[in-house]
Amino acid sequence: MLRLITDFDGPIMDVSERYYQVYQYCLKQAQEQGQGVKQLSKSEFWELKRAQVPERQIGLMSGLEAEQAQKFTHLRRQTVHTLPYLVYDQPVAGAIATLEKIQQLDIDLVVMTMRRVRELDAALENYDLGRFFAPQQRYCLSNDYVKTTDVEDKPRLMARAVEELAPCENVWMVGDTEADIAAAKSYDIPFVGVLSGIRDRDRLEQYQPDFIVNNLREALDLILAAIG
Ligand SMILES: [Mg+2]
Numbered sequence: 591m592l593r594l595i596t597d598f599d600g601p602i603m604d605v606s607e608r609y610y611q612v613y614q615y616c617l618k619q620a621q622e623q624g625q626g627v628k629q630l631s632k633s634e635f636w637e638l639k640r641a642q643v644p645e646r647q648i649g650l651m652s653g654l655e656a657e658q659a660q661k662f663t664h665l666r667r668q669t670v671h672t673l674p675y676l677v678y679d680q681p682v683a684g685a686i687a688t689l690e691k692i693q694q695l696d697i698d699l700v701v702m703t704m705r706r707v708r709e710l711d712a713a714l715e716n717y718d719l720g721r722f723f724a725p726q727q728r729y730c731l732s733n734d735y736v737k738t739t740d741v742e743d744k745p746r747l748m749a750r751a752v753e754e755l756a757p758c759e760n761v762w763m764v765g766d767t768e769a770d771i772a773a774a775k776s777y778d779i780p781f782v783g784v785l786s787g788i789r790d791r792d793r794l795e796q797y798q799p800d801f802i803v804n805n806l807r808e809a810l811d812l813i814l815a816a817i818g
Contacts, residue, residue, distance in 0.1 A: 600787020
């Protein structure tokens, strides 16, 4: 049996529009009237996010003063995962067809995400994705979980999954950030990084994933070829 543990945002969901909407809102809130800041285009903004440029820096590059950039960063952190903005998320092109393929192949599919239960449920409902993940195959944060950093929290989720899921000889993980890589490495699970998410190739390479491909479909093909 093959078990595929996949991250949600990046391989399955495209969060770029949500992040960009929140950016625009926070930029508006942080500036003085008539200040004339320079709002980045969506592609400029997303390129910076994928290069892992810190939020504060993005604020400065948009024309905010140092103190305003701090306010911008703070507000952004408070806003980005709130329900009114989650509606901007869209499935990555081809991701749903790939999930259907995974289901047809009888692969044991597990989702592992830093979303909270309510944030994951919102997306599963909006796009009818619940059919791919039975409740016991969903690893996410409880609604009241106190987050530390993704790089610490995600291996904790992985530890829970390893403890709870039935043993399986072939386990692979797919994700788009260093947090996913840290989780996979903590249990020697082979990892395929996808470029459909919030890191570009340069950034992803720094964290030494086993493979890098464009999207979930290519990750599936690579894994199927690797296990023969
Ligand atoms: Mg992700």
